[in-house]
Every structure is written in structure tokens, then in C-alpha cells.
Amino acid sequence: MKCTALSLFLLFISFIAAFAQDAGFKPMKDVAGFTSKFDAASKKLTSINSDFVQEKHLSMMEADIKSNGKFKYKKDNKVRLEYTSPFQYLMVLNNGKMYIKDGNKVNKFDTNSNKMFRQINDMMVSTLRGDVLHSKNYAVKYFENETHYLLELKPQEKAIKEMMQTIKIQIDKKKLFVTTIQMMEPSGDYTKMIFQNITQNAALNDSEFMVK
Amino acid sequence: MFSASCAKKNIQNFTAVDCVGKSYWKLFDDKHANHQYKTEVTIYGKYFSGILFLKQVNDTTCRAAFTTVPGAKFFELLITPVKDSVIYTIPQMSNPAVVTAIAKDIRTFALLNKFATAPICLKQDKVEGEIVERKTHQEVYRYFYKEHSRKLNQIQVLSDRLKPKTIFDFAYATNALIPNDVLISHLNFKLKIHLTQL
Numbered sequence: 001m002k003c004t005a006l007s008l009f010l011l012f013i014s015f016i017a018a019f020a021q022d023a024g025f026k027p028m029k030d031v032a033g034f035t036s037k038f039d040a041a042s043k044k045l046t047s048i049n050s051d052f053v054q055e056k057h058l059s060m061m062e063a064d065i066k067s068n069g070k071f072k073y074k075k076d077n078k079v080r081l082e083y084t085s086p087f088q089y090l091m092v093l094n095n096g097k098m099y100i101k102d103g104n105k106v107n108k109f110d111t112n113s114n115k116m117f118r119q120i121n122d123m124m125v126s127t128l129r130g131d132v133l134h135s136k137n138y139a140v141k142y143f144e145n146e147t148h149y150l151l152e153l154k155p156q157e158k159a160i161k162e163m164m165q166t167i168k169i170q171i172d173k174k175k176l177f178v179t180t181i182q183m184m185e186p187s188g189d190y191t192k193m194i195f196q197n198i199t200q201n202a203a204l205n206d207s208e209f210m211v212k
Numbered sequence: 213m214f215s216a217s218c219a220k221k222n223i224q225n226f227t228a229v230d231c232v233g234k235s236y237w238k239l240f241d242d243k244h245a246n247h248q249y250k251t252e253v254t255i256y257g258k259y260f261s262g263i264l265f266l267k268q269v270n271d272t273t274c275r276a277a278f279t280t281v282p283g284a285k286f287f288e289l290l291i292t293p294v295k296d297s298v299i300y301t302i303p304q305m306s307n308p309a310v311v312t313a314i315a316k317d318i319r320t321f322a323l324l325n326k327f328a329t330a331p332i333c334l335k336q337d338k339v340e341g342e343i344v345e346r347k348t349h350q351e352v353y354r355y356f357y358k359e360h361s362r363k364l365n366q367i368q369v370l371s372d373r374l375k376p377k378t379i380f381d382f383a384y385a386t387n388a389l390i391p392n393d394v395l396i397s398h399l400n401f402k403l404k405i406h407l408t409q410l
Contacts, residue, residue: 054282054283056263056279056283058265058277058279058285060265060267060275060277060288061246061265061267062245062246063246065248065263065265067281081282083281086410087250087410089261089281091281091282100261102252102259102261102281103252105252105259105261107259107260159303162302162303163284163285163302183283185285187288187299187300189285191282191283191284
């Protein structure tokens with residue numbers, strides 16, 4: 001009887017543990033090997049051009065809210081996030097500056113003078129450059145399934161922890177590029193960005209990272 | 213929906229009229245419980261935008277969240293006629309006056325105000341449609357309805373001395389029950405909020 005109760009308890013614990021991490025992902029076997037490969041791939045990366053789908057999950061709403069657009073990255077620190085549906089909205093990060101174009105209005109922010117914008121800037125750029133694995137701002141846990149690596153980043157700074165509990169990044173095992181970024185809030189709400197039709201190392205003009 | 217009655221008398225340039233048995237559209241009802249609005253805020257010349265999510269939980273409770281377009285949540289509130297509960301705000305929005313002002317606008321928009329008086333129906337020669345006036349202890353609220361559709365055209369929030377404080381202007385798509393365009397103009401400080409339904 002005791003043995004049965006213990007077995008059931010262990011089964012229950014393993015069930016809970018399985019759901020504590022993303023379904024199908026197990027702890028990564030060779031973290032050093034992955035880090036080495038990802039660092040090497042990041043060094044070769046000069047640009048990314050892709051489509052994206054963004055899903056915003058708010059527990060208060062009955063359905064997730066979807067938007068989509070175009071994503072571009074150019075080494076070292078230029079990012080263009082252009083929403084095309086359900087409305088036009090452009091965010092550009094370029095050498096410590098953040099530009100937001102909404103309709104005809106353009107706002108410019110110095111990411112160094114705004115902690116929240118700086119953290120968003122740092123997270124996006126360092127993830128794409130591969131620096132995030134070595135950043136003191138995040139504690140990283142490593143998982144994998146057959147097709148993807150999964151990195152779980154826990155912010156270490158108090159102000160960021162209040163906004164973001166975990167950032168989950170999925171990386172294609174064969175091509176070693178980021179396919180999904182999911183930002184989990186402490187409430188359980190999240191924002192998920194899925195990157196599709198990804199082209200790497202194509203020539204991108206600097207003018208694409210300027211906003212007028 | 214509500215119905216009301218009133219005595220006939222002159223109030224400023226308005227004439228009070230019989231409104232027994234009249235009923236008016238509420239902005240939000242159970243059939244349209246979730247709403248999303250692209251939101252543009254201009255405050256003292258500074259501009260920012262995002263998405264406002266509204267959920268009418270029941271007749272007297274509204275839940276509201278505001279996120280940036282890339283998804284960062286700025287605040288989440290639970291609003292009832294008598295209380296605002298802050299579920300979440302980012303540290304940068306810790307100024308309680310800002311959150312209180314936003315909560316008040318959402319309460320007025322969702323028609324959740326608690327009034328101290330019964331509704332009074334008003335008519336004015338220059339104004340088409342019907343006007344309903346209600347009072348809290350400190351403010352007067354005037355609701356301007358289109359004559360035929362009984363949809364809200366405008367809400368005016370006035371001081372107890374009838375000085376305009378905030379004006380809500382509503383526009384509707386054809387056959388829509390919920391406004392697809394809302395402009396909230398604060399007249400005693402430089403704040404404008406423009407909502408476009410998504």
C-alpha cells in the first residue's frame with residue numbers, strides 16, 4: 001500500500017515537473033556544445049530579414065490578440081520592427097536610440113536615459129547577437145527537443161523582474177536562428193513573437209533603420 | 213439600459229422633459245463583453261500610443277488593461293462605480309494621479325458612474341436628439357443621444373458650477389452598437405485620448 005502511494009506521489013511530481021517546463025522540452029544535454037555553436041553562428045550573422053506574428057495573451061480576454069509584420073536586424077545594434085496588421089506601427093532601434101512611428105507621428109527616445117527602453121533594446125539585440133547567454137542581467141536555463149533549443153531567461157534586475165518573469169527563446173537546431181521569443185509576465189500574461197520566412201545575411205540598407 | 217421620470221422645469225438653457233419609460237443604449241453589454249481600442253494619448257504635447265483592452269465583467273464591473281503595441285503591459289485595472297483596484301502598473305506609472313484620471317475616464321466611458329440623483333431628461337432647441345443629465349456629489353454628467361438610434365453621441369462632464377471638464381465624442385460604423393471612434397478631451401489640463409476600435 002505504501003509502495004503504491006509513493007509511486008502515485010512520484011508519478012504526480014513527475015507530471016507536475018513535466019508541465020513546469022515547456023511540453024516536449026528536456027534539459028539540454030550539451031550546454032557547452034550549444035553555447036559554442038550558437039556563439040560561432042552569431043559571429044557570422046550580419047543581418048536577419050523575416051516576417052513575424054505576435055500573439056498577446058491577456059488572461060482577462062477570451063482570445064489572444066494577433067498582429068503581424070516585418071522584422072529586420074543588422075549587425076551590431078540595428079533592429080526594425082514594423083507592424084503591418086491590424087494597423088501600421090514602426091519601432092526602430094539604432095545605436096542606442098529608439099524611434100517609434102505611429103501614423104504620421106514620430107517619437108525618439110534615448111534608450112540610455114530610459115531604463116525600460118534600454119532593457120528592451122538590450123534584450124532584443126543581445127539575443128540576436130548571442131550575447132544574452134553571457135549576460136549578467138539574466139540567469140539562463142537550457143532545454144531542447146528534437147528540432148529546437150529552448151532558453152529560459154530570468155531577469156536579475158528588480159525593475160525588469162516586476163515586468164517580466166521569464167523570457168523564453170526558441171532556436172532552430174539546424175539553422176541556429178531564433179524562431180520564437182516569448183515574454184512571460186508575473187501575472188501569467190505573455191507576448192509571443194514567432195519569426196517566419198527568415199533570411200540571414202542578406203544586404204540591408206542602413207536607411208531601413210532610419211525614421212523620418 | 214435605464215428608464216427615468218422627472219418634473220418639467222428650466223435648467224440653464226435646457227428644458228426638462230418627460231422621460232418616463234425611456235430607455236437608452238448602454239455602451240457595453242454582455243453580448244459585446246470584450247473590446248480592443250488602438251489608443252493614442254497626447255499629454256502636454258507628448259505623445260504615446262498602445263492598445264486598450266476592456267472587458268465588461270458584469271453590469272457594474274469593468275476590467276481594463278493597456279499595453280504598448282509590442283506588448284509591454286503598462287497597467288491593469290478593475291473598475292466599479294465606487295472603487296478602482298490596480299491589479300498591475302509598471303513602476304514608471306506609479307503616479308497615482310495618472311492612474312486615477314485614466315480609471316475615471318474608463319469608468320465614464322463604460323457608463324459605470326455612481327450617481328447621487330435620478331436621471332433628468334433635457335431638451336434644447338439647438339441640440340438634436342435627447343439629453344440625459346445625472347449628478348454625482350461633485351460633477352454633472354450630460355449624455356447626448358441620437359434621436360432615432362438612441363446611441364450616445366457625446367458625454368460632457370461638468371463641474372458642479374456647470375463648467376465643462378471633459379468631453380467624450382463618439383462615432384459609430386454603420387449598424388454598430390459600440391463606438392468605433394472615441395475622442396476624450398480634457399479641458400482643464402492638456403490631455404487628449406483617441407480610441408479607435410480594432
